[in-house]
Amino acid sequence: MLLVPLIKFSRDQLENLILIARDMTKKLRVTILCEGDDDINALKVLIDKMSIQVSDNIGLNDCGGISRLEELAPIVATLARVSRRLEKIVLMVDANTQLPGQRVISLKQSLESHQVMIENLEEISGSIYKANFEKLDFLIKIVGKTDLPFKSHEMEDYAIHLLVMRGEIEERELSNFHKASEFLDQYGKKADMVIQESQKEEIARSYENVINLLKML
Amino acid sequence: MLTTLKINGFRGITECKIDGLKRINLFVGRNNHGKSSILEALYLASAAFRFDEPLKRDADKTGANKIVYLLNRRSGRGLSWGRGRETLWYRYDTRNAIRTEIRWGKRKKLDIELFDWHHHPLIDIPQTSRAYTTLRTVLQKWGLKETPYDWQHICLEDSAIFKQRASYTVETDQLLSALRDMVSNFAEISSFMKRMMFIDARLIYEMEKIEKTLWNDLLRERQDKLITEILRKGYEVNVEDLTYMPYGETYQLAVKLPTTTTRADDLGDGARYSMIWFMVAALARNTAVLIEEPENHQHPGGLAKSLEMLLELIKKNNVQVFATTHSLEFIKLIEKIADEKKMDLATFFIEMDETGKIEPRSLAPKDSENLAKMGLDVRFLDII
Numbered sequence A: 001m002l003l004v005p006l007i008k009f010s011r012d013q014l015e016n017l018i019l020i021a022r023d024m025t026k027k028l029r030v031t032i033l034c035e036g037d038d039d040i041n042a043l044k045v046l047i048d049k050m051s052i053q054v055s056d057n058i059g060l061n062d063c064g065g066i067s068r069l070e071e072l073a074p075i076v077a078t079l080a081r082v083s084r085r086l087e088k089i090v091l092m093v094d095a096n097t098q099l100p101g102q103r104v105i106s107l108k109q110s111l112e113s114h115q116v117m118i119e120n121l122e123e124i125s126g127s128i129y130k131a132n133f134e135k136l137d138f139l140i141k142i143v144g145k146t147d148l149p150f151k152s153h154e155m156e157d158y159a160i161h162l163l164v165m166r167g168e169i170e171e172r173e174l175s176n177f178h179k180a181s182e183f184l185d186q187y188g189k190k191a192d193m194v195i196q197e198s199q200k201e202e203i204a205r206s207y208e209n210v211i212n213l214l215k216m217l
Numbered sequence B: 001m002l003t004t005l006k007i008n009g010f011r012g013i014t015e016c017k018i019d020g021l022k023r024i025n026l027f028v029g030r031n032n033h034g035k036s037s038i039l040e041a042l043y044l045a046s047a048a049f050r051f052d053e054p055l056k057r058d059a060d061k062t063g064a065n066k067i068v069y070l071l072n073r074r075s076g077r078g079l080s081w082g083r084g085r086e087t088l089w090y091r092y093d094t095r096n097a098i099r100t101e102i103r104w105g106k107r108k109k110l111d112i113e114l115f116d117w118h119h120h121p122l123i124d125i126p127q128t129s130r131a132y133t134t135l136r137t138v139l140q141k142w143g144l145k146e147t148p149y150d151w152q153h154i155c156l157e158d159s160a161i162f163k164q165r166a167s168y169t170v171e172t173d174q175l176l177s178a179l180r181d182m183v184s185n186f187a188e189i190s191s192f193m194k195r196m197m198f199i200d201a202r203l204i205y206e207m208e209k210i211e212k213t214l215w216n217d218l219l220r221e222r223q224d225k226l227i228t229e230i231l232r233k234g235y236e237v238n239v240e241d242l243t244y245m246p247y248g249e250t251y252q253l254a255v256k257l258p259t260t261t262t263r264a265d266d267l268g269d270g271a272r273y274s275m276i277w278f279m280v281a282a283l284a285r286n287t288a289v290l291i292e293e294p295e296n297h298q299h300p301g302g303l304a305k306s307l308e309m310l311l312e313l314i315k316k317n318n319v320q321v322f323a324t325t326h327s328l329e330f331i332k333l334i335e336k337i338a339d340e341k342k343m344d345l346a347t348f349f350i351e352m353d354e355t356g357k358i359e360p361r362s363l364a365p366k367d368s369e370n371l372a373k374m375g376l377d378v379r380f381l382d383i384i
Helices: A013-021 A037-049 A069-082 A100-112 A156-165 A180-187 A191-196 A200-206 A208-215 B035-046 B066-072 B129-141 B172-182 B186-194 B201-205 B207-220 B224-235 B269-281 B300-316 B328-340 B365-373 B378-383
Strands: A006-009 A030-034 A058-062 A088-094 A119-125 A128-133 A136-143 B004-010 B013-018 B024-028 B098-104 B108-115 B118-124 B153-155 B160-163 B166-169 B197-199 B241-247 B250-256 B261-263 B288-292 B320-324 B345-349 B361-363
Touching (some): A013 B378, A030 A069, A037 A156, A037 A191, A037 A208, A069 A100, A069 B361, A069 B365, A119 A208, A128 A208, A136 A208, B035 B066, B197 B269, B224 B241, B224 B269, B300 B328, B328 B345, B328 B378, B345 B365
Parallel strands (some): A088 A136
Antiparallel strands (some): B098 B108, B108 B118, B153 B160, B160 B166, B241 B250, B250 B261
């Protein structure tokens, strides 16, 4: 049972239409843009499992397939320009092959090229950045654990960290994989499943920064 | 082309400003948030330039004109200026004028006002020294000693100038000459406003009036060929030609098919509505066409073909389009076709707050596409 009304927008337009049309009262204060359905599912389970209290309706937008910042930036720019009720836009951006500091600067430059001049960009916690654009707050989380032996880093890194911590897998098993999701695919588990079957204390350690971010909403 | 529209005190709207109007303008939003009122406000403003209703709608009611049409088009209750005019005013409070400001670019603008005490919308006299100089010449010619600053409005229909409720009739030529001096390109603006047409959902049941008022002109320009083409291409009706056939003591527009002839009235709703768009749009030149929910009764196939031909027509005839819609299919189709034909298009999300204020959100086609990538539907923009 979820504690907060999370509104998940999928890439299925009909599904979204039915979701919103059936409840005309839905208004969003915060929206979280993720890079895929698996990330959204992981966040939902994380909020539920860790009993994270957030104060209002939160939208979870699946921007699956959009991993390049040049593609993400115009979407964020549109959202920033046309929204009136949103107070916060949360971007969960895979670190990929960059360090978080480099990645967030790349994102800032991409947004600027679409006339979204974010200001006061600062790191407020482990790879969580805050910035402003007009009345909007941006929270940017560069996701991925760069200490894991993958070439590219992403949200699934935290699930891998959990599996390693629980002793279910060993780090040396990861060496042949380019990124965490590839390993999980072969392993036959999704990140949300890994979270679901883990203890709170373990999740708190692996997902510490993501949990911190969610608590800010 | 109109670039800005401002509305005050009309229907449910206390205040609304729409900037950045394009060749094609779509208004989307939830029910009861003022989309249709925006079209009506434009039509009301056009009544300052041409008062009679060009399609003779509500001609059977007291004084067939655009005001009577606007009073009755929603309810059909036979309202007149004397009985029911307050329904045009915000919360039926007629103490203040209904105002519409229309702009062509940054400099050219006209304010149109409708007062409780005069049934024609009036053109506000611009607060510029040039306007007053011109007006002084007019006043002096007619032997009036008052300062021009006291005269605030012009009624084209009555050829009069107004000082609050007091009016003074002047020669039409003199008045038009003064207006031309006061507002650059007045002739062009006036012509644009005069020719404005309103295609609303009710028209589908008024084929007879449209035939009577437009068919002569359509035939003279051989635009009947266009109507035949749209029926063939959009609705797969194997039309050979259009004709008139006797029906009782009158004649009715009919469609000649290979083996029979059928009345236009007996075509399906989608084909008839599309015929109506084209009968009206085919004659529009250098003006605006207001269309209420063009998607009504339309199969996507018929809609796509109709839109393709409509956009071709309005591009050729230099027509600006203002349309309300609830259809995502319509938005996607028209965005695509407008892009192919290199025509500017803007979508405005219309949301009215509890005080009647509308601050439209303007979206370029790319914005709709970006929102869709996030799973957001442009019609539900109010959630964010």
